[in-house]
Amino acid sequence: MASGVRNGGTGRMSGRLDRQQSSTATPKAAPGKPRLSAAPGGGGSAYRRTSSGPLPSAAGGGGGRASSESGVSSRVRVAVRLRPRNAEEQAADADFADCVELQPELKRLKLRKNNWESDTYEFDEVLTEFSSQKRVYEVVAKPVVESVLEGYNGTVMAYGQTGTGKTFTLGRLGDEDTAARGIMVRAMEDILADITPETDTVSLSYLQLYMEMIQDLLDPVNDNIAIVEDPRTGDVSLPGATVVEVRDQKSFMDLLRIGEAHRVAANTKLNTESSRSHAILMVNVRRAVKGRNEMDVSMSAENGHSSSMVGSFRPPIVRKSKLVVVDLAGSERIDKSGSEGHTLEEAKSINLSLSSLGKCINALAESSAHVPVRDSKLTRLLKDSFGGTARTSLVVTIGPSPRHRGETTSTIMFGQRAMKVQNMVKLKEEFDYKSLCRRLDIELDKLIAENERQRKYFDDEVERITAEAQFRIAEAERECKIVLENEKMKYHQEYLDSIKILEEKWKVHQQSPKKQIKETESTSNGEVQNLLQNEKVLRQSAEDESNDLKNQLSHWKKMEATATAEVVRLRKMLDTEASQKEKLEEEIGVLKSQLMQLSLDADETRISLDTGDGPGKIFPGLDSLMSHTRSSQPREQSNGPKAPVAKLFEQVGLQKILSLLESEEPDVRIHAVKVVANLAAEEANQEKIVEAGGLTSLLMLLRSSEDETIRRVAAGAIANLAMNETNQDLIMAQGGVTLLSMTASDAEDPQTLRMVAGAIANLCGNDKLQTRLRGEGGIKALLGMVKCGHPDVLAQVARGIANFAKCESRAATQGNKVGRSLLVDDGALPWIVKNANNEAAPIRRHIELALCHLAQHEVNAKDIVSEGALWELVRISRDCSREDIRMLAYRTLTSSPILQSEMRRLRIEC
Numbered sequence: 001m002a003s004g005v006r007n008g009g010t011g012r013m014s015g016r017l018d019r020q021q022s023s024t025a026t027p028k029a030a031p032g033k034p035r036l037s038a039a040p041g042g043g044g045s046a047y048r049r050t051s052s053g054p055l056p057s058a059a060g061g062g063g064g065r066a067s068s069e070s071g072v073s074s075r076v077r078v079a080v081r082l083r084p085r086n087a088e089e090q091a092a093d094a095d096f097a098d099c100v101e102l103q104p105e106l107k108r109l110k111l112r113k114n115n116w117e118s119d120t121y122e123f124d125e126v127l128t129e130f131s132s133q134k135r136v137y138e139v140v141a142k143p144v145v146e147s148v149l150e151g152y153n154g155t156v157m158a159y160g161q162t163g164t165g166k167t168f169t170l171g172r173l174g175d176e177d178t179a180a181r182g183i184m185v186r187a188m189e190d191i192l193a194d195i196t197p198e199t200d201t202v203s204l205s206y207l208q209l210y211m212e213m214i215q216d217l218l219d220p221v222n223d224n225i226a227i228v229e230d231p232r233t234g235d236v237s238l239p240g241a242t243v244v245e246v247r248d249q250k251s252f253m254d255l256l257r258i259g260e261a262h263r264v265a266a267n268t269k270l271n272t273e274s275s276r277s278h279a280i281l282m283v284n285v286r287r288a289v290k291g292r293n294e295m296d297v298s299m300s301a302e303n304g305h306s307s308s309m310v311g312s313f314r315p316p317i318v319r320k321s322k323l324v325v326v327d328l329a330g331s332e333r334i335d336k337s338g339s340e341g342h343t344l345e346e347a348k349s350i351n352l353s354l355s356s357l358g359k360c361i362n363a364l365a366e367s368s369a370h371v372p373v374r375d376s377k378l379t380r381l382l383k384d385s386f387g388g389t390a391r392t393s394l395v396v397t398i399g400p401s402p403r404h405r406g407e408t409t410s411t412i413m414f415g416q417r418a419m420k421v422q423n424m425v426k427l428k429e430e431f432d433y434k435s436l437c438r439r440l441d442i443e444l445d446k447l448i449a450e451n452e453r454q455r456k457y458f459d460d461e462v463e464r465i466t467a468e469a470q471f472r473i474a475e476a477e478r479e480c481k482i483v484l485e486n487e488k489m490k491y492h493q494e495y496l497d498s499i500k501i502l503e504e505k506w507k508v509h510q511q512s513p514k515k516q517i518k519e520t521e522s523t524s525n526g527e528v529q530n531l532l533q534n535e536k537v538l539r540q541s542a543e544d545e546s547n548d549l550k551n552q553l554s555h556w557k558k559m560e561a562t563a564t565a566e567v568v569r570l571r572k573m574l575d576t577e578a579s580q581k582e583k584l585e586e587e588i589g590v591l592k593s594q595l596m597q598l599s600l601d602a603d604e605t606r607i608s609l610d611t612g613d614g615p616g617k618i619f620p621g622l623d624s625l626m627s628h629t630r631s632s633q634p635r636e637q638s639n640g641p642k643a644p645v646a647k648l649f650e651q652v653g654l655q656k657i658l659s660l661l662e663s664e665e666p667d668v669r670i671h672a673v674k675v676v677a678n679l680a681a682e683e684a685n686q687e688k689i690v691e692a693g694g695l696t697s698l699l700m701l702l703r704s705s706e707d708e709t710i711r712r713v714a715a716g717a718i719a720n721l722a723m724n725e726t727n728q729d730l731i732m733a734q735g736g737v738t739l740l741s742m743t744a745s746d747a748e749d750p751q752t753l754r755m756v757a758g759a760i761a762n763l764c765g766n767d768k769l770q771t772r773l774r775g776e777g778g779i780k781a782l783l784g785m786v787k788c789g790h791p792d793v794l795a796q797v798a799r800g801i802a803n804f805a806k807c808e809s810r811a812a813t814q815g816n817k818v819g820r821s822l823l824v825d826d827g828a829l830p831w832i833v834k835n836a837n838n839e840a841a842p843i844r845r846h847i848e849l850a851l852c853h854l855a856q857h858e859v860n861a862k863d864i865v866s867e868g869a870l871w872e873l874v875r876i877s878r879d880c881s882r883e884d885i886r887m888l889a890y891r892t893l894t895s896s897p898i899l900q901s902e903m904r905r906l907r908i909e910c
């Protein structure tokens with residue numbers, strides 16, 4: 001018997017001990033540990049089971065099946081639930097206490113034996129009469145449902161006396177009160193919520209077991225369904241039962257209702273009560289295992305081929321699991337007297353399954369070697385769902401009435417024994433070979449088509465290559481033939497020539513001895529004889545010599561041919577070298593003379609122009625230099641060749657000229673910078689020069705050259721380039737103002753200062769550069785240059801100041817400039833006042849203009865007064881020869897309040 005019973009009433013029990021034992025049990029069941037499935041005749045591995053219903057995928061049973069299983073040991077979990085007193089009990093047992101007392105927080109139940117004695121039992125859960133259906137579901141069934149969703153089989157059973165609430169606990173639909181929903185309804189809700197409808201399926205069968213007959217509650221005509229066990233795997237199935245796929249809760253509820261109606265009808269027909277039959281709901285869950293195909297699944301090598309599957313040809317894995325909910329028949333003893341209208345045999349049969357379940361549980365709890373699974377339909381049906389490879393929860397229901405103490409006690413004992421049953425839950429995954437097969441078929445078709453395509457391509461390719469090769473062979477043969485023919489003819493000709501030469505030589509030889517013979521005929525015979533003899537010898541030696549010569553000739557011919565070829569080759573090389581050298585020398589000569597000529601021209605021009613500026617030119621010095629260069633050349637060449645600079649430009653290329661700026665030789669550098677300056681004077685060339693990096697090179701020369709001539713010419717070139725707004729930005733960006741200022745401070749030649757001042761003056765005319773120009777010392781540099789006193793320099797300074805004042809005035813009018821003029825800040829006013837009436841017209845005009853611009857803005861008025869510029873303005877307004885400037889001065893004087901009040905104070909009128 002169960003060891004969880006203590007009759008001594010001390011309240012200690014072994015339930016806790018059992019739990020501890022179970023929690024330390026190893027995952028793989030010990031071999032000696034009996035299970036329902038280990039029963040004799042169970043056949044095959046206890047770890048195997050088939051789908052219990054004809055699920056779509058398993059229906060055909062098609063193909064082999066490999067599975068992956070993992071086992072976790074756990075005990076059957078048992079909860080006890082107490083039904084509240086019903087109306088009858090409340091009336092009848094009003095004076096009696098309940099036979100049980102629950103201690104839910106301690107998970108204990110006290111069963112009163114009498115007024116002073118009770119036995120205490122411990123359960124996994126103790127559910128009082130107040131426990132909600134929700135709580136009952138959560139502690140009893142939810143863990144099983146979750147494990148079913150993970151792929152394990154699971155069973156929830158209710159055991160107890162009729163009327164204690166088994167059906168209430170399991171089968172309530174909750175139509176009238178949603179809180180009353182029982183375990184079946186809630187389990188299905190959880191299952192449907194968790195599955196993925198696209199890949200997973202849920203189907204169910206609903207059965208009744210009565211008198212050892214299994215009846216289909218979804219198709220009651222089907223009332224003797226056979227249990228089939230797979231002899232190999234031990235899996236249990238009911239192929240004859242209706243299986244309905246469930247997609248939503250409503251259809252499930254409808255099925256339950258239909259089943260319940262059929263159950264009532266069937267029991268009426270059989271003349272029995274539903275409490276005598278077991279109701280069995282079987283829910284089959286089939287889920288696709290996602291994201292596992294790529295992983296290294298450790299697969300059972302049982303089928304041999306499964307381990308060789310790789311990559312995309314690994315079959316999809318499906319997990320099949322089964323939830324069995326069993327509303328057992330009432331556990332009370334059946335009156336064997338037949339008072340209920342049954343024969344003894346019938347009574348035995350009715351009781352068989354339940355008593356057999358009790359026996360099996362006892363055997364399992366006591367680790368008996370024999371578990372009588374085969375004794376009843378119920379135990380056979382539950383073989384793979386109870387105590388074996390499934391997670392099992394049992395709820396034992398009891399009533400409070402002391403009148404049923406006996407039944408209650410036996411129910412509690414049943415529960416206690418069940419708590420000792422170990423489960424070996426198994427996770428089983430199967431490979432879906434059918435869908436793999438379909439995929440492979442598609443893949444195969446694809447490959448066949450691809451193969452056909454490739455074959456065709458290959459054949460075409462072979463054909464093409466063969467044709468090409470044949471064509472090439474024919475071509476080569478033809479070429480060979482021609483070459484051979486030519487060679488043959490050449491040698492034949494050579495042969496004929498040499499024969500001819502030899503024959504001629506031979507003839508010459510033969511003629512000379514004949515002559516001698518004739519001459520000596522008149523002489524004596526003896527002598528003739530001798531001569532003849534000599535002649536013979538001579539002839540012989542001549543013949544030898546001739547042969548010798550022949551040989552030598554052919555040898556020399558060969559030698560000569562090689563030598564001639566070599567000589568020809570060398571001569572050719574020599575010629576090429578010589579002509580290249582000549583060309584280069586010529587080019588150098590031309591370049592040199594052009595450079596010299598150009599620099600001479602430039603020098604001459606500069607000297608001739610040093611005398612003065614052209615009227616009205618912005619930058620007359622360089623402009624004249626430029627125009628001189630332009631006009632001096634064409635004087636004698638109206639239709640003739642182009643000017644040397646342009647010619648040079650075309651012949652040599654700008655890049656080459658610019659590269660000469662960095663030449664090691666100072667002479668070359670000077671000539672080069674002069675040429676560049678001349679080119680820069682031509683507006684058409686300016687862009688090209690800047691693009692080719694000429695501006696940067698010129699600024700480099702300012703920075704690095706020791707030679708003032710170079711710096712002067714470079715500054716001149718920069719001044720010319722500075723006429724263009726884009727170039728002005730570039731000059732500023734490359735620190736040009738600082739370089740120009742440095743050049744000015746080092747300069748000794750006023751012409752250098754003129755060039756620098758001209759460049760800065762051009763920059764002064766750019767509205768956007770005002771602040772930077774001043775910030776980098778541009779104005780100070782300009783003012784610094786006036787001390788040289790040269791009118792050309794002063795004119796450029798004046799132009800710069802006028803430009804600057806004009807831009808400032810424009811900015812102030814547009815509201816872009818506030819505050820005093822930067823020119824005033826940098827101390828330009830005294831010099832302006834001093835030179836406002838300069839006798840050189842260009843200087844004077846620029847300064848007058850600058851002064852008018854400054855005076856236009858009231859912020860400068862005070863300084864104008866304090867520096868004495870007012871007088872100059874008055875003079876300009878009266879005497880300036882240019883009317884526009886005169887009017888400007890007048891307008892300025894009359895519109896400025898400060899100047900006006902000062903004039904009033906000094907009593908000046910304008």
Ligand code: ADP
Pocket residue numbers: 082083084086129160161162163164165166167168169275330397
């Ligand atoms: P069983 O299926 O065990 O024969 P039932 O589930 O049919 O018992 O319950 C018998 C009666 O007791 C029913 O009327 C049922 O509504 C009521 N009942 C059972 N358990 C409870 C409970 N926990 N709370 C309230 N009523 C209950």
Ligand code: MG
Pocket residue numbers: 163166167168274275327
């Ligand atoms: Mg019932």
